Amino acid sequence: MYNFEDILQRRNNGSKKWNEEYIEKRFKVKDAANYYPLFIADMDFKLPKEVIEPLMEFIALGDFGYFDIKEEFYNSILKWYKDRYKSEIKREWIVPSIGALSTMNVMVDKLFKKGDSILVFTPAYGPFKDVVFNNGMNLVSYKMKLNNNRYSLDFEEVKALVEKEDIKGLIICNPHNPSGRCWSKEEINDIINICMEKNIIIISDEVHGDLDLGNNFNTFSDYLNKYKNIIVLSSPNKTFNIAGLEISTFLCSNEEMKNSLEEELSKRKLHPNRVGTRALTLCYENGSPWVDELIKNIKENLDLTVDMLNVEGISTMVPDAGYLLWVKFDNISDIDDFIIKLAQEKKVLLETGSRFIKDHEGYLRINVATSKAILKEAIPMIVEFYKEYIK
């Protein structure tokens, strides 16, 4: 029904992933035409007409003045959670906001004191470090265990670390970026129990959750009734590739905390934009059938990519959710050097593991949310280059 091979034509239309000037600078290459960008977490797929057409109608009205968020915005989120997660969230928990990271930045500043210790599980999404450091806090990392090529937590160790470091907050990526690992209900229970005991605030970043590849995703929002120190950040940005519209929402069942965060956003004049709020509403109202097909397509692309990477020395960590593949290359001591030389010699652009927080040695990340035609050309070149590189 939807054609995921007919991708957006993005070269030099301002898309960061396809911007020649940006690519030349970042990958130290000259003449960035004809590159294969598989780095930034951004999809090349076209949105369905069910979303685009009503959005065009809205834009054609030409009214972009000051505005109030309509009830349909909240209703679309309530319905999305109910239909896709069987999760009964409450209208009064929802706070519309700007981009997820900008929101997290304000949250961390408001909720914690300078010098407070914030825990992340590593390897972790790089910008979490900025969020913590920007606000004068202390980043504590727990190195996840690697069992059968899958990350996990040892809860006794986490508990001991929480006590030792007097942790005040946890920023958890659910599903985990870079590995796409979803946390099970049992794991979420254990995390919540540890945090409840110590009154730790949990910020669960769930922006990749909609792209669950097989009933793996469990949202922390199911625990908002029970535990009042949880904030769930969610967004259509990854699911529908609308990051450029800077819209996200967060859920908070703690009225006092929610009010103080809303006040802070308002004080800083950080309001969502009108097109973004309309786009979110339309994505959630009309986009479900497209997301189902998108997920099937992502699975196919992952299978294809994993198949092509099935070579000695390369191990892929197949995600539970999302379109990002975390890949380990043996015998590479400097992954940044590998990434740059791969770009220079084979024109394939990947995300280096060193952009993530800690425990990324030998890893890189491949974004498969593009056409199969591109993957079929680019992935064999990675393998070919790897063999030449380690010789």
Ligand SMILES: Cc1ncc(COP(=O)(O)O)c(C=O)c1O
């Ligand atoms: C885990 C995670 N959180 C947040 C973001 C960024 O969200 P936003 O663009 O809404 O700030 C990303 C983008 O890749 C992400 O992977």
